[in-house]
Structure formats: C-alpha cells, structure tokens
Amino acid sequence: MISIITPSYNKGAFLEEALNSVLSQSFKDWECIIIDDGSTDNTREIGEQWALNDKRFKYYYKKNGGVSSARNYAITKASGTYILPLDADDNIHEDYLSKIVYAFQENPNLKLVSSRIQKFGYAHDEYVLPEYSYKRLLYSNCFSHCSAFKKIDWERIGGYDEEIPSLEDWEFWIRLLDEKSEVLKIQELLFNYRKHKTNSLSNRFYSDPDFYFEMYDLVYKKNKILYDAYFPRPIIAFQHREELLAFNNKIKNTLVFKIYTFLKKTKKKLGF
Numbered sequence: 001m002i003s004i005i006t007p008s009y010n011k012g013a014f015l016e017e018a019l020n021s022v023l024s025q026s027f028k029d030w031e032c033i034i035i036d037d038g039s040t041d042n043t044r045e046i047g048e049q050w051a052l053n054d055k056r057f058k059y060y061y062k063k064n065g066g067v068s069s070a071r072n073y074a075i076t077k078a079s080g081t082y083i084l085p086l087d088a089d090d091n092i093h094e095d096y097l098s099k100i101v102y103a104f105q106e107n108p109n110l111k112l113v114s115s116r117i118q119k120f121g122y123a124h125d126e127y128v129l130p131e132y133s134y135k136r137l138l139y140s141n142c143f144s145h146c147s148a149f150k151k152i153d154w155e156r157i158g159g160y161d162e163e164i165p166s167l168e169d170w171e172f173w174i175r176l177l178d179e180k181s182e183v184l185k186i187q188e189l190l191f192n193y194r195k196h197k198t199n200s201l202s203n204r205f206y207s208d209p210d211f212y213f214e215m216y217d218l219v220y221k222k223n224k225i226l227y228d229a230y231f232p233r234p235i236i237a238f239q240h241r242e243e244l245l246a247f248n249n250k251i252k253n254t255l256v257f258k259i260y261t262f263l264k265k266t267k268k269k270l271g272f
Contacts, residue, residue, distance in 0.1 A: 002097055002148070003080030004032040007070030011088035012042040014194065019050055019057065021091035021192075027098035032057045032086075033074040038064025043088075068160035068168045075154055084148045085169070089194045092146065096190040100148045103184050111181040112173070114147035115190035123195040134179045135230055138223075141170035143183075146191045149176060161222060166215045174223055 004022055008015050015034075022032045034047040034057060047059035062073055071085055082104060086092060096115065103113045117127035132142040157175045160168050177183065220227055 001080040002027075002030050002082040002084060002101055003075070003078035003151070004030060004084050004086050004097075005035065005071055005074035005078065006032060006086050006088055007035045007037050007067055007074065008039060008043045008047070008088035009037040009064065009067075009070070010039045010041045010043065012039065012046055014089035015043060015046050016050075018086060018088050018091050019046075021094070022057075022086070023054070024094045025092075025097045026095050027101060029101075030056060030097055031079060033077050034059045035070040035074045036061040037066070037070040038062065066162065066165060068162045068164065072159040072162065075151060075159065078151060081151060082148050083151050083154060085145050087145065089196075090146060091192045091194075093188075093190040093192070099186055099188070099190065103186070104148075104150070107182065107184070109182045110184055111153060111177055112143065112147055112149050112183040113186065114143045114184070115186040115188055117144050118189040118192050119195045120192050121194040122197050126189065127193055132183055132185065134177060134181070137170075137174060137177065138227060138230055141167075141173065143169075143173055143185070144191055144193065145169035146193075147173075164215070164218055164222070166211075167219055171219045171222060174219070174226065 006015075006018060006022075019032065019034070022030070034050065036043045036047055036059065038061075044059075044061065047057075050057040051059040058077065060073070060077060062070065065073075067087075075083055082100065084092075084097070084100065099115075100113045104110055117129070119125055119127050127144070129144070130136055130140050130142050136142060153176055157172075160172050164171055
C-alpha cells in the first residue's frame with residue numbers, strides 16, 4: 001500500500017481537486033490521510049465528507065503547527081509501506097502512484113521516487129529542478145515535495161524537522177539520502193504544482209529577505225557535519241560552483257535586493 005498525506009491549512013478551495021486526483025488513480029491500493037492543520041475554512045467539512053464517502057480517505061484534525069508537523073502527524077497514522085506527500089492545492093497524474101509503486105518493487109534499494117513537474121494556475125511551463133547528485137543536493141533542492149519515500153526511512157531519520165518553517169522538504173531529502181542512495185526521477189510530467197499569483201517562498205523573499213537567507217543558514221546549521229565534510233573550504237567551493245554563482249547573481253541583480261542592501265547599509269551608517 002502507498003499512503004498519500006495531504007495537509008490542509010485553509011486550502012479548502014483547492015482540496016477537492018487534490019483529492020479527486022487521488023481518487024482517479026489507476027493504482028487502487030492506496031489510502032489518503034487528510035490532515036486539517038487548524039483550518040478556519042471549510043477544510044473540515046470537505047475532509048469529513050470524503051472520509052464518509054470512501055474509507056480509503058481518512059480525516060484528522062490537529063492544532064495548527066505548520067506543514068512539517070502536519071506531515072509527521074499524517075505519517076504516524078499511515079499504514080502504507082510508501083509515503084507520498086501531496087499538498088492540498090496541488091494534484092497528481094492518474095498514473096503517478098502506479099509508476100511509484102512499480103519503481104520501488106523493481107528496485108527495492110530505491111530511497112526516493114520523483115517525477116518531472118508541470119505548473120498550472122498562474123503558470124503553465126515545466127518546473128525544472130537541477131539534476132540530482134548528493135553533493136548538488138546540499139546546495140540546491142533537486143526534488144519536489146511530492147516525491148515518494150519509504151515509511152521505514154522516515155522513521156529512521158526522525159521525520160520532518162518541525163523547527164524549520166520553510167525549505168522543510170529540501171532539508172528532509174538531505175537527511176533521507178546519502179552519497180550511496182539510489183533515487184529515480186521518472187521522466188514524465190506526473191506531479192502538477194499549482195503556481196499561485198505569489199507563491200509563499202518568493203513572496204516571503206520580497207517582503208522579508210532576511211527570512212529567506214536565515215532559512216538557508218538554518219539548513220546549514222542543522223546539517224553542519226555534512227556540509228563541513230563536503231565543503232571544507234566553503235568560500236572557495238562557492239566561488240567555483242556555476243549553479244551557485246548563477247543563483248547568487250540572479251538574486252543580487254534584482255531591484256528588491258539592491259534596495260534592501262542599500263537600506264541595510266544606510267541603517268548601519270545611521271546607527272540603527
């Protein structure tokens with residue numbers, strides 16, 4: 001069995017679309033754990049109704065604690081060998097589960113199964129992430145949050161880190177995998193990622209750049225032994241990594257970053 005875990009915090013407007021994509025799966029041996037993370041909208045009504053209509057859907061309410069807390073709670077309720085996180089505002093192709101389970105059965109050594117990503121909503125292009133290597137994963141996420149793993153591996157590493165308010169899935173992959181881990185990215189567009197007018201991370205960067213950089217620093221501190229082993233001279237390593245340079249330049253060339261840097265220097269000069 002594969003368990004789909006679907007946290008919802010005030011995402012009732014999108015939840016049924018996500019659940020319908022699960023219901024439409026060609027693979028039938030699944031369960032879907034809906035976690036209402038303290039919502040004040042109609043998430044409860046939707047979750048309870050779906051659980052009444054089909055016993056494979058299970059609804060639970062918990063006090064708001066963030067996405068990592070909700071995912072961890074959902075997995076404690078899950079009966080499946082495999083876990084697939086699916087956010088309440090996204091959806092999946094009808095064959096995604098069958099291809100995930102087939103991949104794990106064909107190669108029991110796999111630690112993670114993912115796919116290519118199709119945007120929808122306010123964008124309709126492919127969401128392209130970097131090709132995976134473990135060293136690259138340490139400085140750039142290579143997998144969507146809607147990637148499958150084994151419950152036993154979630155237990156082994158202690159689940160999602162609930163102290164990280166953003167980038168939690170990336171940090172989870174860093175601990176889930178290692179240099180020897182076998183992974184599979186299915187070369188099909190099987191995960192549909194909803195692009196909102198302002199998605200949370202990019203929106204947070206523009207309104208609060210310090211938060212954005214603090215999250216990267218927090219991921220580093222949480223995994224300092226790993227980073228020190230792979231990048232013993234981090235400044236030189238940074239300067240020689242084309243991907244990091246491109247990302248760094250992209251940020252520094254944005255108007256908002258230039259304004260932010262100017263204001264920060266001005267505040268320092270004025271003694272604030």
